[in-house]
Amino acid sequence: MITVTAYNTERAYCQTIFDVGELATILSTWPTVWIQVTELEKPEVLKLITETFNIHQLALEDVLTKRQRAKIEQYGEIFFIIVHELSNGNEINSRQLCFFLGKNYVVSFQFEELQSLKQVSERIGSNSGAIRSQGADYLASAILDGIIDTYFPILEDLGEKLEDLEDAILEDPSRKVIGDIHQVKRQLLTVRRTIWPTREVLNTLLRDASHNLSGESRLHLRDCYDHAVELIDLTETYRELGADLMDVYLSSISNRMNEVMKVLTIMASIFAPPTLIAAIYGMNFNPAISPYNMPELNWYFGYPLVLITMLLASLAVVVFLWWKGWLGAMGKRSNKY
Amino acid sequence: MITVTAYNTERAYCQTIFDVGELATILSTWPTVWIQVTELEKPEVLKLITETFNIHQLALEDVLTKRQRAKIEQYGEIFFIIVHELSNGNEINSRQLCFFLGKNYVVSFQFEELQSLKQVSERIGSNSGAIRSQGADYLASAILDGIIDTYFPILEDLGEKLEDLEDAILEDPSRKVIGDIHQVKRQLLTVRRTIWPTREVLNTLLRDASHNLSGESRLHLRDCYDHAVELIDLTETYRELGADLMDVYLSSISNRMNEVMKVLTIMASIFAPPTLIAAIYGMNFNPAISPYNMPELNWYFGYPLVLITMLLASLAVVVFLWWKGWLGAMGKRSNKY
Amino acid sequence: MITVTAYNTERAYCQTIFDVGELATILSTWPTVWIQVTELEKPEVLKLITETFNIHQLALEDVLTKRQRAKIEQYGEIFFIIVHELSNGNEINSRQLCFFLGKNYVVSFQFEELQSLKQVSERIGSNSGAIRSQGADYLASAILDGIIDTYFPILEDLGEKLEDLEDAILEDPSRKVIGDIHQVKRQLLTVRRTIWPTREVLNTLLRDASHNLSGESRLHLRDCYDHAVELIDLTETYRELGADLMDVYLSSISNRMNEVMKVLTIMASIFAPPTLIAAIYGMNFNPAISPYNMPELNWYFGYPLVLITMLLASLAVVVFLWWKGWLGAMGKRSNKY
Amino acid sequence: MITVTAYNTERAYCQTIFDVGELATILSTWPTVWIQVTELEKPEVLKLITETFNIHQLALEDVLTKRQRAKIEQYGEIFFIIVHELSNGNEINSRQLCFFLGKNYVVSFQFEELQSLKQVSERIGSNSGAIRSQGADYLASAILDGIIDTYFPILEDLGEKLEDLEDAILEDPSRKVIGDIHQVKRQLLTVRRTIWPTREVLNTLLRDASHNLSGESRLHLRDCYDHAVELIDLTETYRELGADLMDVYLSSISNRMNEVMKVLTIMASIFAPPTLIAAIYGMNFNPAISPYNMPELNWYFGYPLVLITMLLASLAVVVFLWWKGWLGAMGKRSNKY
């Protein structure tokens, strides 16, 4: 399936064609032509297109290989560009777009439907902005702009996730958080791997294609490039925030363990002395044999005195722990941190 | 609302105008004119200004978008610059300033009132320094200088916070500290994201606009650039200090846990042996049946001997722990570290 | 053992020769000749080859030294290149390939059989692709392409291992995982040490040999170079993922220890109070001597009351721990995290 | 207070003057003049000097601002340089030196007395080395050399501190160590912030002032530059050592905690079984009612058998712990690690 969009300042023509032979006529009639190829499985169609536009075998191989790195290559006067549209879901989806930028045409190849291309099509159809009055170079810059615009919501989303995680860590560092931080960091790696080479593509295009670009296209591409730099900036900032959150999380776990240990120590310390005392007076020494053998058992106030002693022993421990400043830990609910 | 400030060496003129048409007259009369646009919501005003100063559509879009990255772009002979004023509060506030630097005018756009612009206005009004005797390029450098001067108190503040945190960690590493370190680090990221591109702006301006700059403006901008470099230096140093504090904090928590564990171990170890001894003599073996069945219970000094044995057992543990060097931990108050 | 492959557009000739003297005739007859030397132990053969192709002593030393870094060196018009084929096993195996690229010949030296060379041989034999119609420079680029293609499965394998480890860590962070992460990280270091200098080799070849390369070879090499960049990209991403997994692992261990500590604290806290109470009523104070000496022992409901007290004490602890949010930890099986 | 040092190959003149007007005469008489201004509080003196040497307002502002970053700036033919002398104390003290290097003079401004300047003065007075036979450029290089020489003892001191800390950590990782490591790291940050821009100053001076420098001055400055590079090298090495020590410290704490936990576990494990056994035989079941009720209490060898059972239970635990290899931990004194 090949969709042809041709336009000049006055009107636009958009049609799905099945015969590649028609392309020659269209190309010679219209000042700017955009050919979208969305069915990459038919080798005979690809062969015809390859011949029509004089596409090199290596470029065609790149077109047919998924998960390529964004790149730009020059074949004579034709620029071959690979970029990716990102869309959000459980994981970040990356959809590859390859296109050739010739003197008066753009030939684009895609495996799946791309939102950004649809919007460019609509802009041509509705004649919004300057796109109809400009050539193929402007069309290419509009496509690249559309691609880059899909990165912003992804990063905004990741930024919000990081903020949520930050709150979660400081309030209640549960097990789940660590997996979430890791996922955000992995997604940032994906975004970064997409944006860095895209920036290079824009830079190379601005530098190498400069004499083929109209003034307007150049300004537009420079704007795209600025956006790419801004996105990289944001990605790196988020990556640092993510790394920092991991540290905060680790210290939160340690803090929590500290508290658990304190409670254990407090419980063990408070109950150990009275338990020993009680055990002592549970011994069966024979008081009848000597006055030294547990005479306390026969004292009038023996039992109350021992209870008071126990209480004092526990109190001594409590005072000691309070002096060390540990008792605060027991008076807090864990969902407060 | 448009505020126009026009001046020459002898006098200055400052007025709020509502009719964009007046601008043409003012521009042709005065050697240097500064137009401040503070109401960015009225599209018709913006349209008139855009036409008067021949502003490109892409630049206007940038003007109307908040949270742009600082950048400089050249449209013909006009430079378009985006920078940000920082001010301190609970969080660091960033206020965007966009301005166009033409041959004899500066047109600035802002969403909120900026302290730095107010100071430049006052300097023009009071004719302090060389500003009145210089052109639009010097005005631009004065504005940039004012913007950069707002970064110093922010960094000083963060530096002081870091010093306070350092003391806090070494003295009492409470839970709150980790959140505070994280906040300082996040704010440093914000400052850094603001200053780095601002430095690039100054560098590009010095390099690309060199033949449009008077000698005095060039010196002034170089000074600004030096300040930006100094700020970056400081930011990076603080970032390293912040990362280091996180490490110190983590090891302080571990130290503290060590101490808690020691107290627990000491308590458990001191009370375990006498408790066992007491439990042994609480057994109900029948001494009447054989002389081997707990004859100690009938000894004349049985009870005192057992008490002494208990004491010796606990003392042995104490000596063992002292020999391992652990007893120091119990004699310290936790707010000492 | 020397294998000679000579070819032109029409036919290919491949033979194992034992007399180095034949080479001169073959070199003068065929437009492109590829000499593969696989027995590097016979010094007299090497001496003859060295003389035939005017190979420098230092290059020969490099040929005979295993575990060299990938490099390219120019001796007059001849390029000397060292690269490595990687293959997977328990550890990553690196097999060195050295070759000289002259005007119309390639002389390659290898210690072990290389899969990538075998494939190039087959392509020449079966005349697939453009290889037979191109010169020695294209042959070299085909060899380099084959070498680089051996890196992709290695990295895919490491990528899958990392994904498995990720799942393993989040589900059950056992001891074994840490050794596995370390092994993947070490293998990534090996891959990285191989790919980075290979990229340099390709870059230098593209730059320095540019006037010796045909247009087709140049495109082919540029494609190789893009692959190398993609591999580096992937390696760095995996390295970051590996470092991140180490952090996740560490925090998982801490989480697990937290849970162990909680169980200990819960057990100790629940049993300490009733044990103390039981010990108290095990004391042998003489109730006959005074009404203050353990009158509870003679109460009608003494025993049931004490049991209820014990239960209440334990319940108080349970309520306290529930209030602190710790009880959840005991109700989870550890293979759930 | 202004100190003037003027000299030629034959003699040197050094005097404190109070009338700036004298300077003109001195400057025209001597081939090389060095004016040291040490009282920066008198605005009228500064004004006169500013006028005499044609110093720009921005440079003067820099002179009067403390804690500037080291930098070099060119005002026409005059170079303006800011560097810092470091001296050791509890904290590292940084003293700022600003100087202007003109054709035949150096004008230096300082807030406090600088050791390095005093030494240069003495070298001029005693005519040691080549200084008297060279011009103002050589004087400047001598000053810079003196400044840089003050950095070496600082770094040697920090290096020794790091070695002491290394020994301390491996032998006895006390609380104090972490604060000490942090302090060394902070001081290294200070040194680094001083040396890096100083290296830039030297580099810029060598590059930009090259046609104003005599051959001897150039060699001397190149030597200074080498020293600066060496200092940077040392600083970075120490920073890495410091970071490494932090890691070693953290793992030492963990090791120590491990040992504490082992002692606790050993104590708890050894005493738990015999205590349970003793508690069992402390139960008050009535042996008279049935032969199943604790007949052991009436056995002839009941008590000794139970004691042996207790001992065996404890021994079983000891054997188990020995088999796990934990018992070593109890036999070490903590100041051994």
Place this chain on the structure above:
Amino acid sequence: MITVTAYNTERAYCQTIFDVGELATILSTWPTVWIQVTELEKPEVLKLITETFNIHQLALEDVLTKRQRAKIEQYGEIFFIIVHELSNGNEINSRQLCFFLGKNYVVSFQFEELQSLKQVSERIGSNSGAIRSQGADYLASAILDGIIDTYFPILEDLGEKLEDLEDAILEDPSRKVIGDIHQVKRQLLTVRRTIWPTREVLNTLLRDASHNLSGESRLHLRDCYDHAVELIDLTETYRELGADLMDVYLSSISNRMNEVMKVLTIMASIFAPPTLIAAIYGMNFNPAISPYNMPELNWYFGYPLVLITMLLASLAVVVFLWWKGWLGAMGKRSNKY
């Protein structure tokens, strides 16, 4: 003590001279002369040599200062080079070599005997390789090659140590390991500090001295440079491995502590319930007063039932812990990890 080695293609002359005056004759007679100065303590000898070879004062100062950074400096047509030979012992020993490379001579200064120089001497004596047929530039490259060859065994040694440590950590992470890792990392820092500037020296020599180098010397130096790059590569890889081992070590300690905690928790949890039960039946409530007071004590099967209850309580704990998957930890010997 000055050793003079002079040679041409036909013969070599090697003698220890005491009169510096002889040097002039030797220098004019032989095409290549190598003067080795090994006694740097005699100032008068140094003065004579300095004058003979026109050595600058600053270079002489560098010669006499130990622990200099490797560097190359050009004094007119003479190159001054500082490099270091490394040798292994408990610590890595660095021995400084300074030499001057003139048109037809090399003057080298050393504090201690260097193995690499001895080997070069022997090669000259035995006329092995091309050294005798080449000039002073080739001699210099042979010396540098010898120096760099001393780095390989050091790095191989460190590589083996790292492998041993890796095995040690995964099998038995004892206290000693952390000190060993730290030592390897420190030694890698030393090696790195030596190799990086040496690589710069080689690079500068290749670039700046290019018109003074014969083709053969150039190839030889390029080979040296490749070796230096390989060494740097290796050093960086080992540094990353070392950092990774530190992480693995830390997580091994945490794992071990986890296990210790589990054993403690298991012991405490298994013994707590039966101990409580035993304590309950050790209470002295008077069964005679009411049927509610511990009637179990008078049951016919009271004692066996209680023992079974205790067993069941402990079994319940064991089942709970088994369900949580903790019991595996007790069945492993610690030298298995």
